[in-house]
Amino acid sequence: MANEAPEPETPETVPLSPDAARLQRELEDARKNVEEVLTRLAYLQAELENTRKRAEREVDQAVQYANEALVSRLLPVLDDLDAAVLSAKGKEGRGLEMIRENVVKALKESGLEEIPSEGLPFDPYVHECVQLVEDDALPDGRVKEVVQRGYTFRKRVLRPARVAVVKHPNRQDDNEPGQEGEQDG
């Protein structure tokens, strides 16, 4: 076979002059720096993008729930009207009821809804249990009475309904298996 060609000397084998070595180190450092800066830039870009998206979302929400605080402040007025309707009788009561209906209608148009409660199973996501009552006609965990009406504003709970819930102290609604057999005897 043909003679092997003499291998060209690789540049690595040539000892670098001190200047070249320094320059190479500097180049490596600079490359590392650039890499770090680029990584940091990518992070910042991602963060900026996230922040921008969140800001957009927050603006949308702010617009959607703009009246929430105002409506929230009107709830005690509605409560007072409820109480007034309950205590007033006859013509006066009817008049108050009509005023209440009108206020509720106006608020409904901007997104207020009353949370249905009475007779329904207690739901901690929309109800707040403030009292326990006994009622033989209703099973445990049912809302017997609304103490203070609850409302949602555009599907979000503005104020949970404060309710009295049926619970019988002696009624065992969850029959554990083997209850009888495990009695000490």
Next chain:
Amino acid sequence: MSKTAKIIGIDLGTTNSEAAYMEGGAPKIIPSAEGSTYGGKMFPSVVAFTKDGQIIVGEPAKRQAVLNPERTVMQIK
């Protein structure tokens, strides 16, 4: 570019808890989906175990405490 890990800080208080993360160099509290304490973004440090096996936390857990005191944990610290 892979997603960067986010760090959140959690303050588990006796009465209320909150979680926050850093955004643009400043901490930001994460609002609770179930609703917050009045006038803040904290939520009550309450955990409840319902009879049907659900775990409820925060505001809803607090709301059912009267009904379900044996299975509601509050003021834990």
